[in-house]
Every structure is written in structure tokens, then in C-alpha cells.
Amino acid sequence: MTLPHTLLEGGLLVDGSGQPGWQGDLLMAGDRIVCLGERLRAHPPQGIDLAAAEVVDCRGKVVAPGFIDAHTHDDAAVLRMPEYLPKLSQGITTVVTGNCGISLAPYRVAQAKSPLTLLGADSFRYADMAAYRDAVVAARPSLNVAPLIGHTTLRFAAMEDLDRPASEQEQARMAALLDGCMAEGAFGLSSGLFYEEAYAAPADEVTALARVVARHGGVYATHLRSEMATILEAMVEAGDCAFEAGVPLVISHHKCAGPANWGRTEETLPLVDRLGERQPIAMDVYPYVAGSTVLREDLVDGVIDVLITWSEPHPEAGGRMLADIAAEWGVDQQSAARRLKPGGACYFQMHEDDVERVMAHPRTMIGSDGLPHDRHPHPRLWGAFPRVLARYWRGRGLFTLEQAIHKMTGLTARNFRIPDRGMLRAGHHADVVVFDAERIRDLATYAQPEQLSEGIEAVYVNGQCTYREGGAALTARAGRLLSRKDFSA
Numbered sequence: 139m140t141l142p143h144t145l146l147e148g149g150l151l152v153d154g155s156g157q158p159g160w161q162g163d164l165l166m167a168g169d170r171i172v173c174l175g176e177r178l179r180a181h182p183p184q185g186i187d188l189a190a191a192e193v194v195d196c197r198g199k200v201v202a203p204g205f206i207d208a209h210t211h212d213d214a215a216v217l218r219m220p221e222y223l224p225k226l227s228q229g230i231t232t233v234v235t236g237n238c239g240i241s242l243a244p245y246r247v248a249q250a251k252s253p254l255t256l257l258g259a260d261s262f263r264y265a266d267m268a269a270y271r272d273a274v275v276a277a278r279p280s281l282n283v284a285p286l287i288g289h290t291t292l293r294f295a296a297m298e299d300l301d302r303p304a305s306e307q308e309q310a311r312m313a314a315l316l317d318g319c320m321a322e323g324a325f326g327l328s329s330g331l332f333y334e335e336a337y338a339a340p341a342d343e344v345t346a347l348a349r350v351v352a353r354h355g356g357v358y359a360t361h362l363r364s365e366m367a368t369i370l371e372a373m374v375e376a377g378d379c380a381f382e383a384g385v386p387l388v389i390s391h392h393k394c395a396g397p398a399n400w401g402r403t404e405e406t407l408p409l410v411d412r413l414g415e416r417q418p419i420a421m422d423v424y425p426y427v428a429g430s431t432v433l434r435e436d437l438v439d440g441v442i443d444v445l446i447t448w449s450e451p452h453p454e455a456g457g458r459m460l461a462d463i464a465a466e467w468g469v470d471q472q473s474a475a476r477r478l479k480p481g482g483a484c485y486f487q488m489h490e491d492d493v494e495r496v497m498a499h500p501r502t503m504i505g506s507d508g509l510p511h512d513r514h515p516h517p518r519l520w521g522a523f524p525r526v527l528a529r530y531w532r533g534r535g536l537f538t539l540e541q542a543i544h545k546m547t548g549l550t551a552r553n554f555r556i557p558d559r560g561m562l563r564a565g566h567h568a569d570v571v572v573f574d575a576e577r578i579r580d581l582a583t584y585a586q587p588e589q590l591s592e593g594i595e596a597v598y599v600n601g602q603c604t605y606r607e608g609g610a611a612l613t614a615r616a617g618r619l620l621s622r623k624d625f626s627a
């Protein structure tokens with residue numbers, strides 16, 4: 139059987155390695171990249187007849203590996219809305235799920251509690267990785283899923299009370315669950331020690347689990363215990379944990395939060411460099427000065443702006459500023475926050491200089507951290523990747539185009555050990571994005587967060603054209619649940 143060939147002709151090939159792009163053609167067949175070359179139609183690779191190939195004119199466009207979203211909470215979103223336009227329309231072809239200690243598997247419960255509710259309270263139905271894999275296969279999402287296993291999820295699955303360290307028995311239960319998921323191909327462990335439900339876990343509890351991950355060749359990603367006053371201590375804890383266990387470390391959504399900590403990336407980034415001399419270490423970042431998570435009074439200081447993204451008792455508050463609601467109610471912001479709970483918010487807690495410093499660091503990957511279940515989501519869900527290119531490459535010149543793409547593709551695949559993706563290479567899976575470098579920009583804003591970006595012209599997932607700008611909806615749903623074990627060579 140001859141596989142259908144697709145030839146992306148005459149684009150600027152930016153291959154994801156960070157090396158300079160060059161003008162040429164990319165040939166795909168079935169779900170793989172066949173080769174890159176110059177004038178392939180005139181000089182086809184030996185034994186390949188391109189007479190019947192679909193030829194796409196890419197002159198004046200960039201052809202790059204499909205973007206890999208290093209930091210997502212998309213575990214349930216890819217099942218509930220398998221087209222997943224918010225991500226696909228940014229050029230994203232793979233999402234790393236299960237971040238911040240919160241993964242859908244392995245845990246089954248009718249109504250999940252905070253912070254697991256970030257994934258939707260009623261979505262926890264998968265007792266192991268095999269059950270989750272079956273669900274992804276049945277849902278046929280439009281993009282690929284690379285799952286991490288969450289420490290907080292393991293705690294919920296193995297412990298009654300989460301306000302203390304795990305007992306020996308509970309530790310063994312968590313290790314066994316994690317071992318099973320890793321054997322099924324999960325990419326590693328994540329933690330969210332910042333959250334109450336994991337905060338009581340001592341470093342040893344996490345290190346023991348990271349050792350399980352080390353045996354399988356996975357990674358450890360962490361939402362640090364603190365991103366505020368004690369961030370350096372939290373980074374050292376994470377570094378020691380990963381070093382002792384023998385796993386690569388990813389510091390999630392790196393930031394220095396709160397006005398008192400603005401400017402402190404001048405301390406944290408040199409610490410990353412120092413740790414990097416001893417162990418493999420990376421970071422991810424989203425290109426905004428506001429964070430977003432569940433509504434918590436302790437993050438409301440009366441100084442920074444807070445935008446409500448959802449509220450169970452007051453759904454009408456979604457999209458409004460907390461200060462305005464508090465003024466209307468005649469109470470202070472913390473009291474208003476208490477009344478709005480359970481809910482979610484955007485916290486304008488970062489300084490632009492810190493965001494740029496982190497983003498420009500050579501160890502930093504791009505991750506959206508979008509929250510797909512929020513009623514009025516943070517704009518990063520729809521706009522993060524085009525925004526990096528529009529605002530920080532084209533606008534601010536923070537890095538070269540090739541470096542920006544590297545942070546969205548090759549670097550991410552390497553750090554998470556995702557096989558055969560993230561680069562334009564012969565034999566790699568054909569995850570490819572075609573975009574207009576002059577036109578690309580995010581339109582999602584805090585006021586109007588659900589907006590398609592401009593300039594992403596076509597997205598191919600496993601060789602199938604899955605998105606076209608301004609075109610009719612495509613029905614290709616060729617995404618897969620990826621496995622760490624799928625190296626083809």
C-alpha cells in the first residue's frame with residue numbers, strides 16, 4: 139500500500155533545534171516525516187513518486203514542529219471537548235497533562251475536592267493509566283496527550299487525611315499506584331506542594347516517589363511549595379529531591395509572586411544555573427503577568443488586582459474584578475473572596491521584567507497553564523503560544539524566532555523525554571504547524587478570553603491536517619495518548 143504524501147513546499151523550515159531556519163520543502167507520508175530538502179518535486183527522494191502528492195504552497199510562511207504545551211491541566215478537557223480548539227488553534231499538537239500534582243488518573247471518586255476540581259469535579263473515573271488510556275482512545279482527541287502523574291492525586295487515592303505526612307503503608311500504596319502508571323508509559327511525577335492537600339508532605343515523601351519515576355526513566359515537575367518569600371528554599375528542596383532520586387527536574391510556571399518579591403528572578407535564575415551544574419533542570423513559563431488558580435483569601439492582599447474567573451455561589455461574578463464586587467457589597471476583598479468560594483481567579487501578581495527574564499532563560503519552555511473548565515478563563519488558555527511570538531519575539535526581540543520555536547518544541551520534547559516529536563526530522567511523527575510570522579498574534583484578552591489567534595494557517599497532527607485558519611471545521615482527530623516507551627529507534 140502506498141501512503142498518501144503531503145509536500146509542504148517552499149516554507150522557512152524552523153526545525154525546533156534552535157538552529158537557523160532555511161527555505162525548503164517538507165515531505166510527509168502517513169503519520170511520519172519522510173524528509174526535508176530543496177525542490178523535492180523536481181528531485182524526489184529515490185523510490186518515491188510525488189505525482190499524486192498533495193502540494194501545499196508554504197512560500198512566505200514558517201513551517202515548524204507542532205507546538206508542545208509543557209504545562210497543562212487538560213487531562214479531562216481532551217475527553218470532554220476532543221476537538222480542543224483553544225489549543226489546536228494556537229498550533230499546539232501535544233499537551234503535557236497532570237501538572238501541579240493534579241492528574242485525572244489514578245483515582246476514582248464521584249465528586250472530587252479542591253484542588254482536583256481544576257480538572258472538573260466529576261471527571262475522576264480512572265483507577266489506573268490503562269483506564270485513562272482507553273478513555274483517550276475512545277474520545278479520539280485532535281491532539282496528543284503526554285501524561286504526568288500527580289502527587290496530590292496519589293495522596294487522595296491512598297490517604298484519608300491529607301493534612302499530615304503519608305504513613306509507611308500509604309507511602310507504599312502511592313508508590314505502587316505510581317509504579318503501575320509509569321509501567322503503562324506515563325512521563326513522570328508532578329507535585330503541587332503549594333496546595334494545602336500536599337503541603338503537609340515532607341520532602342522525603344516526594345523523594346521516595348521520585349525514585350519510582352527514576353527507575354522508569356521519567357521526570358519530576360513541581361509547582362513549588364512557595365513562589366513568594368521562601369521561594370529559594372522551595373527551589374533548593376525541589377532540587378535536592380530530584381537530585382537524590384536521580385530524576386530530571388522541571389520547575390513549573392516559574393515566577394516570583396507578590397509585589398514584595400518582584401525583581402527576585404535576579405536571585406532565582408542564578409540558583410537554577412547553579413543547580414544545573416549538578417543535575418538536569420528546566421522551567422516552564424506562561425507569557426502573562428497574571429497567574430490563575432482556585433480562589434484563595436491568602437492570595438488576596440488588597441494590593442494586586444484580582445479578576446474572578448468563576449464562582450459557584452455567585453456565577454454572575456465571573457469576569458468581574460474582586461475590588462468592584464467588594465465595594466458593591468461594602469466589605470473588604472478578603473471577605474468578598476470568602477463569600478465567592480468555591481471559585482477561581484486571575485491574580486495580577488507578577489512583574490513584567492521577571493516574566494521576560496524567565497522567558498528568555500535558555501532552560502525555559504513555554505507552557506500555557508490554561509484552565510479549560512473555568513467559566514471566564516485566563517486568556518492563556520487560548521493565546522499563550524501566539525502571544526510569545528507576537529509580543530516577545532516580534533515585539534520585544536527577547537529571542538530569535540528559532541529560539542522561540544525551540545522553547546515550544548524541541549526543548550520541551552527533550553526535557554519531558556517525548557519520543558520522536560518536537561523536531562522536523564526524517565522519521566519523526568508528522569506534527570507540524572504552518573504560520574505567518576508577520577501576522578501571528580493572540581487575540582484572547584482578560585475581558586474577552588475565548589478568541590482564536592491570528593496567523594496559524596495549518597496544523598498537522600500525526601500527518602493529518604487538523605486545523606486551517608478561517609476554514610471549515612476539520613474532522614481529523616488523529617491525536618494519541620503518548621507513551622514514554624514509544625521510541626522508534
Ligand SMILES: [Zn+2]
Nearest residue numbers: 238361390391
Ligand atoms: Zn501550578
